[in-house]
Amino acid sequence: MAWKFVQNIRLSPIVRLRMLLRDEVDLLFDNQPKYSIQEHLKGLIEQKRVVEKNRDAVIKSLVVTLLFIYLISNGVSIKIPSLASATFDIPNVQTFLVPYAAFSFFMLIWHFTNDQVYRALIDQVVNKASMDGIIDPDIVIAAFDTQELSIKLFRDRSNIYFEESLRPDCGAKFLNRFVMGLFSLGFLSIVIGILFFLAQEILKFIGGTYLQIAALIFSCAFLLLSVVIIVFQSVPLSYKQYEFEQNDDKVKALPQKQP
Numbered sequence: 001m002a003w004k005f006v007q008n009i010r011l012s013p014i015v016r017l018r019m020l021l022r023d024e025v026d027l028l029f030d031n032q033p034k035y036s037i038q039e040h041l042k043g044l045i046e047q048k049r050v051v052e053k054n055r056d057a058v059i060k061s062l063v064v065t066l067l068f069i070y071l072i073s074n075g076v077s078i079k080i081p082s083l084a085s086a087t088f089d090i091p092n093v094q095t096f097l098v099p100y101a102a103f104s105f106f107m108l109i110w111h112f113t114n115d116q117v118y119r120a121l122i123d124q125v126v127n128k129a130s131m132d133g134i135i136d137p138d139i140v141i142a143a144f145d146t147q148e149l150s151i152k153l154f155r156d157r158s159n160i161y162f163e164e165s166l167r168p169d170c171g172a173k174f175l176n177r178f179v180m181g182l183f184s185l186g187f188l189s190i191v192i193g194i195l196f197f198l199a200q201e202i203l204k205f206i207g208g209t210y211l212q213i214a215a216l217i218f219s220c221a222f223l224l225l226s227v228v229i230i231v232f233q234s235v236p237l238s239y240k241q242y243e244f245e246q247n248d249d250k251v252k253a254l255p256q257k258q259p
Contacts, residue, residue, distance in 0.1 A: 055111035
């Protein structure tokens with residue numbers, strides 16, 4: 001029994017993860033015939049809701065923090081009822097707000113990435129439950145949780161797992177890609193805007209006190225990490241693909257699929 005090298009293959013990390021998750025899902029359900037796919041799917045969707053709830057909480061916190069930073073930078077004093085004081089009464093308040101915003105931005109990207117991983121796993125479980133693996137996971141998940149199904153209106157293929165009978169022509173394809181391009185541009189502009197705004201605030205710490213230098217390093221580290229995670233997900237990287245060879249006399253030592 002040995003692993004045999006097959007080929008070098010270029011995949012984005014998220015596509016590689018989907019392929020590996022499918023192998024793990026096959027291993028789980030093929031060797032545990034009494035394990036309920038439906039119950040497992042319900043559990044995954046429930047945990048995905050927790051991830052989305054945490055993500056939404058981070059979004060609210062980040063928006064409020066960025067608003068505070070913007071107002072303070074423009075000379076506006078904000079009263080804080082819980083502290084019974086205003087922001088002008090707190091020395092160097094931006095030294096604390098900017099690093100917090102940078103860390104919140106990193107956590108937002110992290111939660112979005114975690115959400116994608118959960119979605120990839122759910123897709124593979126749904127495909128496993130389908131005899132031919134051609135069911136659109138969106139349709140199954142919609143029975144358990146709210147989905148943004150309206151986005152299917154502007155996709156060239158509503159179901160990416162099955163050849164559809166109605167396919168868009170040139171005009172429909174242009175409209176679909178134009179709308180999806182605007183969506184992507186809108187979200188990208190938000191990300192870039194936050195990065196530039198925080199970078200502008202971070203630069204004010206240069207030549208400041210030790211506390212401000214520490215805030216600068218902390219903020220830069222988490223902003224850079226956020227950018228790396230955003231870019232890393234979709235950039236094709238080189239991987240070595242292997243397949244497992246087994247001898248017939250030792251096949252019983254390996255996990256076997258149930259008939």
